[in-house]
Amino acid sequence: MxxxxxxxxxxxLNTNVFAPWEDPQAKPLIQFQNVTKRxxxxxxxxxxxxxxxxxxxxxxxxxxxxxxxxxxxxxxxxEKPTDGHIMLGGQDIDPIPPNKRAxxxxxxSYALFPHLSIxxxxxxxxRRDNMPKRDLEDRVEEMLRLTRLEQFxxxxxxxxxxxxxxxxxxxxxxxxxxxxxxxDEPLGALDKKLRQDTQFELMDIQEKTGTTFVIVTHxxxxxxxxxxxxxxxxxxxxxxxxxxxxxxxxxxxxxxxxFIGDVNxxxxxxxxxxxEAYQIDWAEGQSPLTATSSTGxxxxxxxxxxxxxxxVTISADRxxxxxxxxxxxxxxxxxxxxxxxxxxxxxxxxxxKAQSANTRRISRRSFTWEDPVWLSWTATAAVLLAN
Amino acid sequence: xxxxxxxxxxSLTLGFxxxxxxxxxxxxxxxxxxxxxxxxxxFSTKWYGELAQNEAFLNAAWVTIRVAVFSSTLATVLGxxxxxxxxxxxxxxxxxxxxxxxxxxxxxxxxxTGLSLLLLFIGIGLxxxxxxxxxxxxxxxxxxxxxxxxxxxxxxDKSLEEAAxxxxxxxxxxxxxxxxxxxxxxxxxxxxxxxxxxxxxLVIASFTSGPSATTLPIKIFSAVRLGVSPEINALSxxxxxxxxxxxxxxxxxxxxxxVRQKQDELAAARTE
Numbered sequence: 001m002x003x004x005x006x007x008x009x010x011x012x013l014n015t016n017v018f019a020p021w022e023d024p025q026a027k028p029l030i031q032f033q034n035v036t037k038r039x040x041x042x043x044x045x046x047x048x049x050x051x052x053x054x055x056x057x058x059x060x061x062x063x064x065x066x067x068x069x070x071x072x073x074x075x076x077x078x079e080k081p082t083d084g085h086i087m088l089g090g091q092d093i094d095p096i097p098p099n100k101r102a103x104x105x106x107x108x109s110y111a112l113f114p115h116l117s118i119x120x121x122x123x124x125x126x127r128r129d130n131m132p133k134r135d136l137e138d139r140v141e142e143m144l145r146l147t148r149l150e151q152f153x154x155x156x157x158x159x160x161x162x163x164x165x166x167x168x169x170x171x172x173x174x175x176x177x178x179x180x181x182x183x184d185e186p187l188g189a190l191d192k193k194l195r196q197d198t199q200f201e202l203m204d205i206q207e208k209t210g211t212t213f214v215i216v217t218h219x220x221x222x223x224x225x226x227x228x229x230x231x232x233x234x235x236x237x238x239x240x241x242x243x244x245x246x247x248x249x250x251x252x253x254x255x256x257x258x259f260i261g262d263v264n265x266x267x268x269x270x271x272x273x274x275x276e277a278y279q280i281d282w283a284e285g286q287s288p289l290t291a292t293s294s295t296g297x298x299x300x301x302x303x304x305x306x307x308x309x310x311x312v313t314i315s316a317d318r319x320x321x322x323x324x325x326x327x328x329x330x331x332x333x334x335x336x337x338x339x340x341x342x343x344x345x346x347x348x349x350x351x352x353k354a355q356s357a358n359t360r361r362i363s364r365r366s367f368t369w370e371d372p373v374w375l376s377w378t379a380t381a382a383v384l385l386a387n
Numbered sequence: 388x389x390x391x392x393x394x395x396x397x398s399l400t401l402g403f404x405x406x407x408x409x410x411x412x413x414x415x416x417x418x419x420x421x422x423x424x425x426x427x428x429x430f431s432t433k434w435y436g437e438l439a440q441n442e443a444f445l446n447a448a449w450v451t452i453r454v455a456v457f458s459s460t461l462a463t464v465l466g467x468x469x470x471x472x473x474x475x476x477x478x479x480x481x482x483x484x485x486x487x488x489x490x491x492x493x494x495x496x497x498x499x500t501g502l503s504l505l506l507l508f509i510g511i512g513l514x515x516x517x518x519x520x521x522x523x524x525x526x527x528x529x530x531x532x533x534x535x536x537x538x539x540x541x542x543x544d545k546s547l548e549e550a551a552x553x554x555x556x557x558x559x560x561x562x563x564x565x566x567x568x569x570x571x572x573x574x575x576x577x578x579x580x581x582x583x584x585x586x587x588x589l590v591i592a593s594f595t596s597g598p599s600a601t602t603l604p605i606k607i608f609s610a611v612r613l614g615v616s617p618e619i620n621a622l623s624x625x626x627x628x629x630x631x632x633x634x635x636x637x638x639x640x641x642x643x644x645x646v647r648q649k650q651d652e653l654a655a656a657r658t659e
Contacts (some may be wrong), residue, residue, distance in 0.1 A: 076549075076553060077552075077553075078549055078552075097552075098549070098552045098553050099552050099553070099554075099555045099556055099557060103553075104553055104554065105549075105550070105553045107546045107549070107550055108546075109544055109546050111544065111546040111547050111549070111550035113547065113550075113551075113565055113569075114569060115568045115569055124551075124554050124564075125554030125555050128554060128555030128556055128560070129555060156651070158648055158651055159651040172554070173553075173554075176554070176555070
């Protein structure tokens with residue numbers, strides 16, 4: 001289950017919400033203006049426009065080959081757009097080489113210099129700016145403290161663990177206090193437990209330094225956890241750019257709904273049934289489903305009903321007040337420890353996933369294979385999508 | 388430990404005998420008392436003493452070492468530059484042709500390389516001497532350097548260079564501060580290879596050397612044509628010793644560095 005940090009859900013309760021993307025007056029730090037990038041005949045980025053604001057923790061999310069890494073490499077200066085422009089702080093950065101940009105990158109492989117100590121790795125960028133010796137030492141020490149690496153300063157990269165290397169890479173890229181920090185799959189090489197801890201560390205450091213972070217990841221949970229906004233990409237295009245909760249609760253397409261988290265998709269035809277309410281005919285001999293939607297559908301238009309498994313209730317009898325209820329039998333059960341996902345087959349062969357918390361011991365589970373069950377959900381639980 | 392089967396034992400013995408018996412005989416006879424190379428007359432080191440007095444051999448040795456140092460250094464610079472461009476330069480016009488051409492001298496008969504260089508030096512009116520041997524040796528050994536260095540560059544993580552650029556290095560600084568220190572072992576072994584090739588080259592040197600400069604292999608070859616002397620055996624034994632010590636040292640250094648790195652990694656894993 002993707003979850004939101006306290007920091008961001010807490011912020012929603014404040015009057016002073018961090019949401020510059022909602023403010024038409026706000027000036028974006030980064031602007032992609034109709035950017036296209038082609039490699040030979042292959043179009044990696046397809047006429048894409050995007051604004052990223054100062055102090056954002058922005059996630060580019062998508063499957064491999066969707067163009068997210070190309071976006072990042074264009075920001076760093078390793079690739080130039082074929083068409084369009086990228087602005088940083090109002091300045092067109094296309095002609096600026098990587099070593100002259102106020103942008104630093106944390107590489108997926110960390111790219112630590114193996115012949116230099118941790119201390120020298122962090123000092124590397126500062127030395128290029130000819131920073132005075134005292135200031136340089138202070139800055140390196142500050143970075144070591146920030147990433148809790150003081151005791152490893154004299155070691156070489158191969159003498160520390162993967163998690164520590166990841167923090168060195170972060171310290172090195174933050175040392176020059178860039179306007180923008182790019183993180184390319186920063187946690188990909190860490191195991192799950194360490195990754196979760198590090199996600200919170202990253203958010204903490206981002207908040208402390210006030211740097212704008214752009215992170216590239218294929219891990220949707222990671223993007224949901226750390227990011228203020230997420231851009232879901234596919235084949236060089238932006239599918240949806242929004243806050244994690246909106247991406248999850250209000251996906252704008254079947255692609256996004258399916259990419260983020262688990263979802264049941266039921267195809268059918270919509271018929272208006274009152275204000276913003278629709279009736280969906282989805283299978284012969286089955287009573288129609290009801291869903292609300294703020295986007296309009298014409299009568300008879302084909303549509304997709306997307307329902308998250310955790311919003312589907314499973315019960316032995318038909319709930320009396322259920323607006324949507326279908327009957328089926330349990331085909332399979334995926335036991336995840338804290339949760340169980342029930343795969344329920346409907347009479348027409350459709351399989352619907354229903355998830356419920358395992359509040360009781362497994363031996364006292366209410367349903368088992370082949371049990372006839374009822375699935376139900378409310379009218380607002382599902383999202384109605386055109387495509 | 389497994390015992391070798393008789394078949395394997397015989398194969399091993401035959402193979403090594405084939406490789407090393409000539410050298411062993413040479414070494415033994417360098418300590419021969421007799422002036423006759425093939426008749427054993429008791430142990431002596433007198434030929435080593437005589438060698439130290441032989442002005443002509445000492446001069447030739449000094450020429451050879453100077454040629455080897457200069458040519459291998461020049462070949463290393465040029466070979467590394469060529470390897471860097473061919474591996475890192477991206478796809479530029481004629482890249483395939485160039486990378487083919489850099490390896491061609493590896494298979495080119497030395498006689499042809501030597502002859503063409505001789506014609507060139509005569510054509511431009513360059514007097515044959517140390518300079519021409521250095522140039523000739525650089526020409527044929529830089530492709531060996533280039534092969535060694537490019538095989539290292541292929542496995543080199545390109546993001547290290549990008550990280551250097553990202554942190555404010557110009558491309559030249561990135562090469563000097565990051566790439567070069569990391570590929571240094573390959574560059575050094577390229578240099579050693581070029582040095583060895585230059586030390587024992589006879590064919591190309593004989594085309595490009597002049598009366599003022601004779602290298603040791605030429606000297607030995609011409610001396611042997613007048614009859615093998617125990618002095619030559621002594622000289623060859625010294626060369627074998629130098630090469631053996633060099634090879635063993637190099638492999639020990641590499642092995643120790645690898646062992647240390649392994650231990651460091653284990654130590655790092657424990658601190659988690």
